[in-house]
Amino acid sequence: MSATPVLAANSVSMVFGGLTALSNVSLRLQEGQILGLIGPNGAGKTTFFNCLTGLYSPTTGNVQLRGQVLPTDPAAVTVAGVARTFQNIRLFPSMTSLENVMVGRHSRMKQGPLASLFHGPAYLKGERDARDRSRELLEFVGLGTVHDELARNLPYGDQRRLEIARALATDPKVLLLDEPTAGMNPQETEATRQLIFAIRETGVAVVVIEHDTKFIFSLCDHVSVLVQGQLLVEGTPDVVRADPRVIEAYLGKPPDEVEAEVRQYAEEAAHGGPESTQVMQPIRDQDGHEGGNR
Numbered sequence: 001m002s003a004t005p006v007l008a009a010n011s012v013s014m015v016f017g018g019l020t021a022l023s024n025v026s027l028r029l030q031e032g033q034i035l036g037l038i039g040p041n042g043a044g045k046t047t048f049f050n051c052l053t054g055l056y057s058p059t060t061g062n063v064q065l066r067g068q069v070l071p072t073d074p075a076a077v078t079v080a081g082v083a084r085t086f087q088n089i090r091l092f093p094s095m096t097s098l099e100n101v102m103v104g105r106h107s108r109m110k111q112g113p114l115a116s117l118f119h120g121p122a123y124l125k126g127e128r129d130a131r132d133r134s135r136e137l138l139e140f141v142g143l144g145t146v147h148d149e150l151a152r153n154l155p156y157g158d159q160r161r162l163e164i165a166r167a168l169a170t171d172p173k174v175l176l177l178d179e180p181t182a183g184m185n186p187q188e189t190e191a192t193r194q195l196i197f198a199i200r201e202t203g204v205a206v207v208v209i210e211h212d213t214k215f216i217f218s219l220c221d222h223v224s225v226l227v228q229g230q231l232l233v234e235g236t237p238d239v240v241r242a243d244p245r246v247i248e249a250y251l252g253k254p255p256d257e258v259e260a261e262v263r264q265y266a267e268e269a270a271h272g273g274p275e276s277t278q279v280m281q282p283i284r285d286q287d288g289h290e291g292g293n294r
């Protein structure tokens with residue numbers, strides 16, 4: 001029998017009024033795994049993340065962390081061990097990098113309101129520890145030199161990495177990244193790929209939503225493809241990119257072409273980063289509507 005997954009979504013459906021955004025979507029994330037979630041615009045990827053993190057209460061189905069059903073309360077889900085970043089960066093722009101990470105750390109602190117009011121020894125030690133851990137995390141994500149910089153003054157790629165540091169400050173078992181490389185240049189994208197490998201090395205399992213399929217296929221152990229709110233295909237990158245349904249609904253090109261692109265991407269990355277990380281153009285249906293990846 002296989003081990004209990006660190007995160008399991010069981011037949012999750014989400015209906016908004018008359019729109020079924022997700023229909024019976026299941027997912028198994030094993031310890032130490034990096035799982036990619038791909039699919040055309042509007043497929044339901046972010047809605048699924050919102051269900052996994054308690055922001056939405058699924059219409060049917062549930063989400064389990066190490067076998068325990070998670071509550072539909074984002075703060076409680078964070079404390080349980082699921083952290084996330086957002087498609088649109090959500091930092092505190094007028095706080096420093098260090099302060100932003102410390103906000104994440106505070107979800108782990110045990111002092112009650114009285115301790116913080118009187119700033120007793122336990123509170124002061126907790127603050128010191130939170131500051132030290134936050135500094136470590138800034139180093140870990142490659143922002144060791146910008147502790148005191150206001151978040152709003154950081155370059156875009158650094159803001160995305162700061163969000164990851166803040167999520168890691170909650171000591172998650174599972175990290176969900178919603179389009180972590182959106183807007184990044186090729187070098188930043190490659191640095192993010194290496195950062196995600198490093199995060200996995202620390203024992204955190206990762207789920208990544210991305211439109212850049214070369215990034216996903218060269219990063220993930222397992223890929224799930226959502227189309228129109230349904231799980232179309234899942235499996236290893238090799239299996240997924242060769243599946244005719246994925247090619248038709250999403251990739252729009254033959255598997256050997258995709259495989260060659262991924263191989264070239266990995267080779268270039270090994271030699272200091274790809275020259276260009278192109279995000280595929282949308283597939284359009286016969287009416288000209290976008291149906292494919294960005």
Ligand SMILES: Nc1ncnc2c1ncn2[C@@H]1O[C@H](COP(=O)(O)OP(=O)(O)OP(=O)(O)O)[C@@H](O)[C@H]1O
Binds near residue numbers: 021044046048
């Ligand atoms: N709060 C909401 N209320 C009503 N409809 C919603 C809500 N959130 C999402 N939807 C709808 O659910 C569908 C799935 O949207 P979702 O944002 O999850 O897709 P996505 O795969 O993340 O897309 P993208 O790649 O463009 O980010 C869309 O039709 C969207 O309009």
